[in-house]
Structure formats: structure tokens, C-alpha cells
Amino acid sequence: MSLVFLVGMPGAGKTYWGVQLSAALGLSFIDLDKYIEEQAGATVSHIFQESGEAVFREKETLALQALVANAGTQCIIACGGGTPIFGDNLHIMKAAGCVIYLKASFDTLLANLQRDHTDRPLLKQKDPTLLLQDLFEKRRAYYEQAHYILDVENLSVPTFAQIIAQCTDRPF
Numbered sequence: 126m127s128l129v130f131l132v133g134m135p136g137a138g139k140t141y142w143g144v145q146l147s148a149a150l151g152l153s154f155i156d157l158d159k160y161i162e163e164q165a166g167a168t169v170s171h172i173f174q175e176s177g178e179a180v181f182r183e184k185e186t187l188a189l190q191a192l193v194a195n196a197g198t199q200c201i202i203a204c205g206g207g208t209p210i211f212g213d214n215l216h217i218m219k220a221a222g223c224v225i226y227l228k229a230s231f232d233t234l235l236a237n238l239q240r241d242h243t244d245r246p247l248l249k250q251k252d253p254t255l256l257l258q259d260l261f262e263k264r265r266a267y268y269e270q271a272h273y274i275l276d277v278e279n280l281s282v283p284t285f286a287q288i289i290a291q292c293t294d295r296p297f
């Protein structure tokens with residue numbers, strides 16, 4: 126397996142860890158939301174606002190399919206929080222590589238989201254804490270189908286490296 130997909134709730138640290146790991150392990154890194162934005166010539170927020178969530182989800186699946194077809198041999202991909210939930214995305218990822226769920230407590234998610242000023246259209250709609258809880262309840266069964274579940278509270282590059290070495294059949 127060559128592609129490593131990081132999945133989990135918004136604020137779990139998917140992009141943060143993707144950047145750290147790609148630097149430490151010498152793998153390329155792709156942020157799925159950024160890729161969608163490049164392809165669409167519009168921000169995720171703008172797509173949600175102008176076209177709605179369903180259109181964003183179509184673009185997300187198309188972007189995922191394109192990355193799986195073209196990403197190259199060894200690559201870390203940070204997914205959006207909703208990526209594994211919609212359509213056949215989880216199956217596509219599990220068939221193309223290794224899916225790692227970054228599991229975080231609510232306190233960690235909230236603390237990270239307060240620090241991080243990324244525009245998150247879904248979390249703007251109502252009380253973010255309630256929404257986050259609601260999203261998590263609906264999503265956890267999907268996240269838990271990942272190949273690996275890592276608790277972000279105790280995460281380090283060496284722990285990750287061990288798992289990624291297993292996924293990619295390559296020592297780090």
C-alpha cells in the first residue's frame with residue numbers, strides 16, 4: 126500500500142500531522158481541501174455558500190478519485206472531516222491505501238478549532254459544540270472502519286512512522 130489517508134473530525138490535526146510527517150519521513154503531502162480549491166478555483170467556503178454541500182461532496186469525491194489515480198507511489202493525504210462519510214469514499218480510500226483515524230477528545234477538538242482560523246462552513250451554522258457532537262455521533266462508525274485508530278493525545282512522529290512503515294512496506 127502506498128497512499129496514507131488521514132481522517133477524523135475537524136480540529137483533530139489531520140493537516141498538522143500530514144505536514145509534520147511528510148517533512149519527517151520525506152513523503153509528499155496533499156491536503157484534499159486545498160486540492161479541491163485548486164481544481165475549483167474557489168475556496169471550500171465559497172463552494173458551500175454558492176453551490177451548497179451536495180456540490181462540495183461531488184467535488185470531494187471527484188478530487189479523491191483523481192488523487193488516487195494520480196498521486197504517485199508514496200503520499201500522505203489529509204482528508205476533510207466529512208470525506209469518509211459520503212458516497213463510496215471510504216471504500217475508495219481503503220482499497221487505495223491505508224486509512225488512519227486521528228481520534229481526539231471533544232476538549233482537544235474544541236481547543237484546536239479555537240486556535241485554528243480555517244474557515245469551516247459547516248461549523249458556522251449553529252452552536253459549534255453541539256454541531257460537533259452531532260457530527261461526531263453520526264460519523265464515528267465510519268471513522269472507526271479505518272485500518273488504524275490513533276489517539277492524538279499521545280501521538281508522536283515515531284509512533285506514526287511505525288504505522289506508516291507497515292502501510293507503505295518501507296522502513297523509516
Ligand code: S3P
Pocket residue numbers: 133134135136139158169204205206207208244245246247
Ligand atoms: C468538513 C470539514 C472540512 C472541509 C469542509 C467539510 C466536514 O475539513 O472538508 O468544510 O464535513 O467535516 P477539515 O476537517 O479539515 O476542517
